Amino acid sequence: MKGSDLTRRRFLKGSAAVAGMGLLAGLPKETLAAYEHLPNKTTFTETPAALPKTIASRIKFGVVGINHSHINSMVDAVIRGGGEFVSFYAKEPELTGPFGKKYPQAKLAASENAVLEDPSIQVILSSIIPDERAPLGIRVMKHGKDYLVDKPGIITLGQLAEVRKVQKETKRIYDIMYSERFENKGTVKAGDLVKAGEIGKVIQTIGLGPHQVNPKTRPEWFWDKKRYGGIICDIGSHQFDQFLFFTGSTEAHVVSSQVGNVNHPEHPLFEDFADVVVRGNKGMGYVRNDWFTPDGLGSWGDGRLTILGTEGYIEVRKNIDVGLPNHAGNHVYLANNKGVQVIDANPMELPFGEMFVNDILNRTGTAMTQEHCFLATEIALIAQKNAQVIPLKLS
Numbered sequence: 001m002k003g004s005d006l007t008r009r010r011f012l013k014g015s016a017a018v019a020g021m022g023l024l025a026g027l028p029k030e031t032l033a034a035y036e037h038l039p040n041k042t043t044f045t046e047t048p049a050a051l052p053k054t055i056a057s058r059i060k061f062g063v064v065g066i067n068h069s070h071i072n073s074m075v076d077a078v079i080r081g082g083g084e085f086v087s088f089y090a091k092e093p094e095l096t097g098p099f100g101k102k103y104p105q106a107k108l109a110a111s112e113n114a115v116l117e118d119p120s121i122q123v124i125l126s127s128i129i130p131d132e133r134a135p136l137g138i139r140v141m142k143h144g145k146d147y148l149v150d151k152p153g154i155i156t157l158g159q160l161a162e163v164r165k166v167q168k169e170t171k172r173i174y175d176i177m178y179s180e181r182f183e184n185k186g187t188v189k190a191g192d193l194v195k196a197g198e199i200g201k202v203i204q205t206i207g208l209g210p211h212q213v214n215p216k217t218r219p220e221w222f223w224d225k226k227r228y229g230g231i232i233c234d235i236g237s238h239q240f241d242q243f244l245f246f247t248g249s250t251e252a253h254v255v256s257s258q259v260g261n262v263n264h265p266e267h268p269l270f271e272d273f274a275d276v277v278v279r280g281n282k283g284m285g286y287v288r289n290d291w292f293t294p295d296g297l298g299s300w301g302d303g304r305l306t307i308l309g310t311e312g313y314i315e316v317r318k319n320i321d322v323g324l325p326n327h328a329g330n331h332v333y334l335a336n337n338k339g340v341q342v343i344d345a346n347p348m349e350l351p352f353g354e355m356f357v358n359d360i361l362n363r364t365g366t367a368m369t370q371e372h373c374f375l376a377t378e379i380a381l382i383a384q385k386n387a388q389v390i391p392l393k394l395s
Contacts (some may be wrong), residue, residue: 065128249280260390312336
């Protein structure tokens, strides 16, 4: 660990309250510069490190379709929750080789049906190409199994209607892995703070979802809106999930939305910018998505979430915080009537995997209710469908 990083960590652990910038004088200049703009009532805290948890195997699961690397964090989450990875299938041999080496405990199946028809498997995970996710989920549910799919889990309103119909008939779980909430420790910490009433009643969320395009690494389907659903359907699904979760809204409608391809004319079916205004029955939201993260940032995106309450606000720096000496993510800024805190959420434990496995076993919706999952998707799809198109060349 670098000297400045070690000094900072010791300082965070030893400072219950900092009531004047004079107490910071002994810090290295680069560390001091990151904090010198903060008010005197700021405190710097770390979330206590969670104790390591080992959960014995409680369910068995399989994987069908591994076209996006999100499948790795999905598998890891379910394993943490007590899932035993039995088998997987994908039609692309260039993907199955590396995936099999990462998870040697799982057997490569000969076909999709070999996984779906295995009576020992209770749930299927997938990050297959987005337009194939809902049809696969329908087959999974009709085979009597639950389903956890990468976002976007559904890319058209027609698919959503069919998924809802089959889910109601089969009573199976169809969950979408909204990883910007479930797999981000800063967002998990923000949820704890809101639940504890630290900012009063939530009024609005502002969700920013910038991404790095990395064109040389992208498959052909990435550029085709018919395959990935559009930028709001794809990236925006994260922000709508967080909007519903933090405001507590159970109803919502899209006030306005716009999409555009403003800088990628060589890919006419691609969208690189969007924003949306949404209003729910318990709060309001603004969403911005884009593919303009610069290569020099050092992260795939400077994801941020701001939660405005009646008694304060929270900002989550998800993946990176360029204002900190080591640019670490998972930092939460809390301002309320008691003062200001900068909270390092990196030591937190991610609860989704265990909650999801519990839901499989108990037929509950503790990780996410089924209606929440579908509503977040529905808002994204309506915003996508009704979006005003921004001209390619802005005047």
